[in-house]
Amino acid sequence: MDKVLTVIVPVYNMEKYIRQCLESLVIGEVLDRIEVLVVLDGSKDGSAEIAYEFVGQYPDTFRIIYKANGGHGSAINTGLMMASGEYVKILDSDDWVERDAFCRLVDCLETEGTDIVWSNYYWVYEMDGEKAIQYRDPFPEVVYGKKYRFKDIADKTFIKMHSMTIRTELARQVGRKIDENCYYVDVEFVMYPITEVETIIFLDEFVYMYRLGRSGQSMSMEQMRRNHRNHEQVLNSLLDFYDEQKFRHLDQAHLDYLEKGIARVVSSHFKIYLSFPCSGKVFAMMKALDEKIREEYPDVYKKVENKVVWAIRRSGYLLYYPGHFCMSLKEKKV
Template identity: 40%
Template sequence: MSPAKKILSVVIPTYNMEAYLRRCLDSVTRDNIPSSLELIVVNDGSTDGSLAIMQEYAAKRPDIVNIIDKPNGHYGSCVNAALKIATGKYFRILDADDWFDTDGLIKLLNEIENISTDIIVSPYKKIRKTKTIEYKPKQVLYNHAYDLSQESIWANQDFELFVMHSMTFRTSVLRDVKLHLSEGICYTDNEFLIYPTQMAGSIIFLKSLLYNYDMTREGQSMDPAVQAKNSGHLAIIIRRFTEKIDKLGAFSRRFCLRVLISYYYRRLFACVDDKELKEMDRLVKISAPYLFKDVDAALLHAPSLWRRFGLHFVFYEKLKRVFNIDR
């Protein structure tokens, strides 16, 4: 019997994740998950037992699990390696310390059969130690193909909806744009969001929850201490965005705005290098003054307060509590 045609390729970048990898792989290898799924689990030079766990699941579901074992090159290198061999109609990322809602995954696989848009957006949960928040589309028709230029679909959307955890791209779009994420640094999931939208023309919103984003693990890239340590990595990403922003379409610029909001938030939080933040501030103001103003407004003018008075994240945290903001 010929192998099943793959309709969704999922890359799982993995570096020393033996404590979490089983939870992740259990969610995507259940017996009733169809063989139309393609899992590309990338061992990024792990020094723990991650590779052995991958091999265990490859033996359990050889019809869907593929392993790439390579030297460490960071997150972007894992996505790049997986995209080279992906055969699915659509492509997306699942972090090894997160997991899919299995029923949501099965439903997505069934729905993809009748979807042809460039982008698919699915609801996801952000799981913190104190609360869990579900991000889902607002005031849109589910399972309806929209043109990306249709302004009405963006009016009420939360910027936090458009992140790696919610986004699935048609594989041909990623290849048409010659997607290649930066290697050797963190936060390249932002590149995965922005660069493909240059070639995308259509989007569909689905109703079923797919992704569970676990923010409780210490040492992850969003951990404040790790953000402070790797602040230069995000600065590199933003610098590359500012160099290319004139070539981006309107929809790509929406994603740039989301990333810039995230950037200022992180930098105001870590506040470890004012010189670096001032340089990024200058680059954004010069290259994208319209986004510069939007970022300031979206962050309740915290960047302006930083520029004028040197107020950092402690002040912004108070604003967050007053206005019930969760970013």
């Protein structure tokens, strides 16, 4: 039977969490309609043994792919090449899906035929299991279940990887690989194919359970400081992609969406700079990067919505110093 959905699970040393992740996909109603590609990215712990249990029990659904360690993006690139489903979704191996909502997602993929199906996600805190919502709706007055032309709503919403299920061929045909040996590539997975997306439907379901607070998690402020060069690499890759799309004379709605998405990465990079120990060197790095964006990518520069970034800009970057102080206080409270 043809598979409706391929779920790519990148795995690197996640034996503590991977069983919960894979068990969440063992749903009788959809097992014959999905494939799960467990991409072992040079994992050295017991993750493979756990994954093989699922292959043994459900050989028509679960597959294991071995590869040398190349990072999250490398695992996604490999999974995309091997995917046989009409649609593809990324599920990190420390996260999981909600059973009933996932079933409704698969049903929607089978019947609606859009390029993207958007579904919601919860943040689930590691310490106490409490759930939080970042955005209740993708945009005000959304009509769930309605097929939209993407360009008609591109200025109203921003899609994150945890919410996106995309037609596999669209994700493949970009002609550009996600950065390897690099953190923070989720945004690349979303942004690269978005220029080809014509239709989207919004599903009022919380499908994805996104674990927060795990030790060593890449989105912690400590890890973002440590890996700030990776974050800058992703920003530069997105800017290169943006240059390519402008050369193609992309329609304005898709171009605006790219600019807005890259502007969010710029704001995140400001946040990283503000979290570093206060120094003239960090001040100079922040100012140089932002001036480069202003001079070379003025439309991206103008799309930044973060009020703190604009306050720092208008002060001639002198508000970097009190901004750093406020960031330090905020981090101490977390």
